[in-house]
Amino acid sequence: AYDRFGHAAFEQGGMNGAAHGFGAGGFADIFEDIFGDMMGGRQRRSSGGRERGADLRYNMEISLEEAFLGKTAQIRVPASISCSE
Template sequence: MQFHPDRNPGDAACEHRFKEIGEAYETLKDPQKRAAYDRFGHAAFENGGMGNGHGFGGGGFSDIFEDIFGEMMGGRQRRSSSGRERGADLRYNMEILLEEAYTGKTAQIRVPASISCAECSGTGAKPGTQPVTCTMCAGHGKVRASQGFFSIERTCPQCQGRGQ
């Protein structure tokens, strides 16, 4: 209700955000739209895809979920030292011709990989010591929070999913 137009008369930004939240809700409640979002992210709704591209251009679609659920879960997550959250999807954009899309295209790409330290096996513990278990997730790497009828499990913001 924070962005409702009745609570913010004349505020175009709040009205726009309220519409985005409504569209996000419509996507989550429709099994087909939700499946498309789960599979393709906000790209499923751009350029005339499912949902006809209404209101989800320019990355706003993913941002709205981050804003809604990020606030519920205590703010945006910190990134690990490598800049990526453990288990996060990698994305590679490649331009291809329509013919290549139809017939199939094979390409080699470079995927960044983290290599574990030989001294600590990637735990970060000094030689002769054991890694400390994360106190927030008890070493599971995930935390669960409930608010109303929502129950959400997410990567632990303290250890970024490492459990330590």
Template sequence: FADVFDEIFGAMGGGRRGGGGSSRGADLRYNMAISLEEAFEGKKAEITIPGSVSCESCDGTGAEAGSQPVNCPTCNGHGKVRAQQGFFTIERTCPSCHGKGKIVKNPCKACHGVGRVEKEKTLQVTIPAGVEDGTRIRLAGEGEAGTNGAPAGDLYIFLDIAHHRFFQREGANLYCRIPIPMG
């Protein structure tokens, strides 16, 4: 019965979610204020962002160097366990590996088996000339580190062009209001 329900409800999006294992890191957002002149000319900027990065000691696996995560003996690497109750089979997340399907027998000392460490990153950002207010710049792979060696998310930089003392921008046009004394 469980397989029939999985086929019916899983296809509709309300059934099973993917197994544990590795998952891609979260995307990050960074808001950057720039001047009208910088928007016109473009610029190179250096930004520092906090976040988690993949542990260099274990390459993000969470296992001590020379060892690898092993299949969970409770769920045989599936991340789910099944229990028969009468006519029904109930499937739930494995309590031993928390749905990952693997366990770390020898955890990495640097990240304590997590596979990620908290660290600030300094990045170089190139802002092209002619950007508009609200422009989004994507830096692929510069977001949060993934779990169990999965790829990192992306960093999105949103540009906010500060108001200028004299000029006002509307699309590709610049306007300047100058008071003219009458007398």
């Protein structure tokens, strides 16, 4: 549990009680409980703003040395055309 959630996995009352059962909402819910207010995530949902788009995932193979040294890389993300509304 520590590898996935850090100290928050073992704190009582932390994460709005989410530490008691990890399977209830999954990692995304735990992340939202911890960091949601920092970026205005909860406010954005209730304000009727734009809906969040789908997540993008890119796989990249790096060596252990590159991971240790903090490899940086540029990727091209295809942009969709925005409508006028």
